[in-house]
Amino acid sequence: xxxxxxxxxxxxxxxxxxxxxxxxxxxxxxxxxxxxxxxxxxxxxxxxxxxxxxxxxxxxxxxxxxxxxxxxxxxxxxxxxxxxxxxxxxxxxxxxxxxxxxxxxxxxxxxxxxxxxxxxxxxxxxxxxxxxxxxxxxxxxxxxxxxxxxxxxxxxxxxxxxxxxxxxxxxxxxxxxxxxxxxxxxxxxxxxxxxxxxxxxxxxxxxxxxxxxxxxxxxxxxxxx
Numbered sequence: 167x168x169x170x171x172x173x174x175x176x177x178x179x180x181x182x183x184x185x186x187x188x189x190x191x192x193x194x195x196x197x198x199x200x201x202x203x204x205x206x207x208x209x210x211x212x213x214x215x216x217x218x219x220x221x222x223x224x225x226x227x228x229x230x231x232x233x234x235x236x237x238x239x240x241x242x243x244x245x246x247x248x249x250x251x252x253x254x255x256x257x258x259x260x261x262x263x264x265x266x267x268x269x270x271x272x273x274x275x276x277x278x279x280x281x282x283x284x285x286x287x288x289x290x291x292x293x294x295x296x297x298x299x300x301x302x303x304x305x306x307x308x309x310x311x312x313x314x315x316x317x318x319x320x321x322x323x324x325x326x327x328x329x330x331x332x333x334x335x336x337x338x339x340x341x342x343x344x345x346x347x348x349x350x351x352x353x354x355x356x357x358x359x360x361x362x363x364x365x366x367x368x369x370x371x372x373x374x375x376x377x378x379x380x381x382x383x384x385x386x387x388x389x390x391x
Contacts (some may be wrong), residue, residue, distance in 0.1 A: 231376045273331055273374045281378050284371055287327075290320040290367065327371075335370035339363050339380035347377060352384040360388035 230238075293316055305313065329331070335347045341360045343350065347370060348363065356364035363383045370381025 219329075227287065235377055252290050276330050277376070277378065278333075278371055280327060280330065280371070283323075283327070285378055287320070287323060287371075288368070290316060290323065290388040295318065330373075332373045332378065333369060335371060335372055335377070335381045337363055337366045339365055339384050343383070347372070347380060348383050350385045351382050353387050354384050355388065356386040356391035357389060360385040360386060362386050 245347065250322055276372045294313075297313065302310075302313065324334070337348060338355075339362075343361055343363055349370075351367060352364075354364050362385070364386035365384045366381060368382040371378040
């Protein structure tokens, strides 16, 4: 026997040496191909196998819950409703203002014309006051007819003014003095209470709630001592 140590092949010394070597190589290639295929599929799906525990699925993308969506819709509904109510209120205010301006235009359209006619009423009143009651009985039939015509003209004139919203201001003696309707030209003692109207100097007129001309009156200072 030779003293040289004979080199041995581990694969050859295996009980299945020969054909088993090719089988093992083929099996290793199959395992490697399967590992590469699995890694490629995970890369395409965006999954990182190192981040996932076994049997653990990746969490789904965060989306608003149904409750959050309902709350957002309710908030939007409330905002739209408030905006609609404001729009309706503004529209109603514009409509009322337009109607008020239209009514004022209709009522006060004759204001300047009516103010110019007040002098006609004053002249008719002076004509009737110029004839004392004691002398009316001495008038002839023609004079009485003339006087009656003047009285009828004055009455018809006031009726026409009233038809257009123009009326006389109440300034009878004893009535309370109103600075919005009356103009004080004197302060005299009288039988009427202090601060009331003692007498009327010139009639006043108003159109609707607007004063055309204040009544000129004397204000009572109360009974004389």
